[in-house]
Amino acid sequence: MSNVELTDKHTLRERARQHVEDGAVTEGYSADREKIIQLLNESLATELVCVLRYKRHYFMASGIKAAAAADEFLEHATQEAEHADKLAERIVQLGGEPDFNPDNLSKNSHAQYVAGNSLKEMVLEDLVAERIAVDSYREIIQYIGESDPTTRRIFEDILAQEEEHADDMADLLKGL
Ligand SMILES: [Fe+2]
Numbered sequence: 486m487s488n489v490e491l492t493d494k495h496t497l498r499e500r501a502r503q504h505v506e507d508g509a510v511t512e513g514y515s516a517d518r519e520k521i522i523q524l525l526n527e528s529l530a531t532e533l534v535c536v537l538r539y540k541r542h543y544f545m546a547s548g549i550k551a552a553a554a555a556d557e558f559l560e561h562a563t564q565e566a567e568h569a570d571k572l573a574e575r576i577v578q579l580g581g582e583p584d585f586n587p588d589n590l591s592k593n594s595h596a597q598y599v600a601g602n603s604l605k606e607m608v609l610e611d612l613v614a615e616r617i618a619v620d621s622y623r624e625i626i627q628y629i630g631e632s633d634p635t636t637r638r639i640f641e642d643i644l645a646q647e648e649e650h651a652d653d654m655a656d657l658l659k660g661l
């Protein structure tokens with residue numbers, strides 16, 4: 486048994502009727518909402534920068550006839566865009582506003598946009614960006630702890646895919 490105290494049904498029902506304008510955010514939400522929204526927006530910026538970088542690499546690699554790498558770049562670009570959507574959706578659920586302003590993206594992103602000239606440079610920069618994402622998402626998950634299980638699960642799902650991405654890039658790099 487954990488030492489969590491369960492709220493009785495009457496109190497739960499009463500509480501749910503108060504502040505209905507807060508939507509999914511209830512009184513039992515124990516996280517620092519502003520901080521969580523900020524972390525979500527920084528991560529959204531990271532994902533959007535990664536979409537742009539992978540798109541650039543996809544089109545450039547297509548030009549230099551590196552078909553296998555190009556396929557990976559395109560798949561990752563698509564998945565980073567899905568990550569961005571999940572983060573933006575969660576920001577809105579928490580009553581915040583997702584920041585899609587291009588002027589803020591590289592400033593807020595954890596990972597960098599590096600154009601990359603050779604295929605090897607592109608793959609290396611993608612691997613570095615994935616490793617940055619892995620580390621920052623792992624930290625965010627630890628920071629959230631038990632305070633916001635839904636946001637934590639979103640980050641856990643994304644983290645698992647970033648680890649796959651890093652692995653893909655490491656494999657590609659070995660062949661170059
Ligand atoms: Fe991602």
Ligand SMILES: [Fe+2]
Binds near residue numbers: 561565647
């Ligand atoms: Fe990724």
